[in-house]
Amino acid sequence: MVTIKDIADRAGVSAATVSRVLNGDPTLSVGDVKRKLIIETAESLNYQTPRNRLGKRLGAIAIVHFLDPAEELGDPYYVGLRLGIERRCKEQRINAVTVRRDQIGDQNSPGPSVRAAIAIAAEPSDDSSWMAPFGQNIVFADCTAPNRKFDTVETNLRDAMRETLTCLDSNGAKRIAFVGLGKELNSEHRDEVRYAAYCEWMREANRFDASMCKVSNDGGDRHWERLGYGLTVDLLDNVVQPDAIVAFNDGVAVGVYRALQETGRSIPQDVS
Structure with missing residues (x-):
């Protein structure tokens, strides 16, 4: 060697x-x-660096996806997340095998050489039996682990929301709306963090206006564009119009953009 x-x-x-x-x-x-x-x-x-040699000893890693192909295509964020993990594994010479949650255990999937897993879009309430083949060798990618025994890599959504609102405010936006999923209560749930942070910031600034909050408790099977479009149409019926809109995610933003375009509003001239 x-x-x-x-x-x-x-x-x-x-x-x-x-x-x-x-x-x-x-x-x-x-x-x-x-x-x-x-x-x-x-x-x-x-x-070969020690890291690359270790990659060969590890065999393979399972990317355990909790969204079916149709759900994933409906949420570009998760497409990018999966592709990013696959690319990084390739760079490190680690064989990545993508399997769906319901495939584990079927016909020896993902195979005996797979000793570790990266979970995508898992929810704490999901059945944990899929974890058995991997022991504690599991990392949860931008989703919540069932307990502290497992590592989790997450985006700080609360701080990201607050930074977004601060940026909009510093650029002159005063009527900032929120469109997407959310319920101010139960803010520990990942899907609620963005809206809870929005409400928190707006109240601290004495600018909270319930009419500027268009939210749903149902993601509509991740049909984000449709959700964003419908909520934005409702928002634009308000007497007081927003000068900026914060979207829950990329898919919702596409729906927001379409609704603004269809009603003759320009971005960013009319709405940021």
Whole structure:
């Protein structure tokens, strides 16, 4: 197995320099010619970083998707999330096998070589029997884990909403509406966080107006565009018109855009 020292000896540099170049250390000051020589030497010797060698030992990772293909296509965010995970696994030389929740256990799916999983769109209330083949080797991607034994990677939706509202406010928007899913109570549920944060910020600014809140408790089987369109049509019937609209997600935003376009409003001239 090729070592850092082998590359250093061949390139005529120190092992520390080789290690820092191959690990992409941004603080390292080394000339482009020397950097190129180190990388080409490593490639010619078929050197693999410990991370890539670990990827081969891991075998494969299951991407466990809780949305069926039609639901996923209806929510571009989850398409991008899955593709991003698959791309990163490929970069790390880890074989990623995408399986649907109901496929686990059928015909040996996802297979005995799969020892870990990344879950997408899981809900705390979902049946946890699917987790058995992976033990504790599960990461929940932008969804809530059933307990603290598992790692979760999530977006801070509350802070993101507050930053969005602050930005709109600083740019002169005063009548900021919210369109999408949400119920101010039960704000611990992931789908409620955005709306709860919106209400919180608007009340702190003494600007809360219930007529500017067009929300539904039902995602309509993730037909987000249809939901956004219908709620925005209702919003535009108000006597007081919004000068900015915050959409629950990308799909809802498409519906908002269509409703504004059909009613002759321009973005961002009339509504941000």
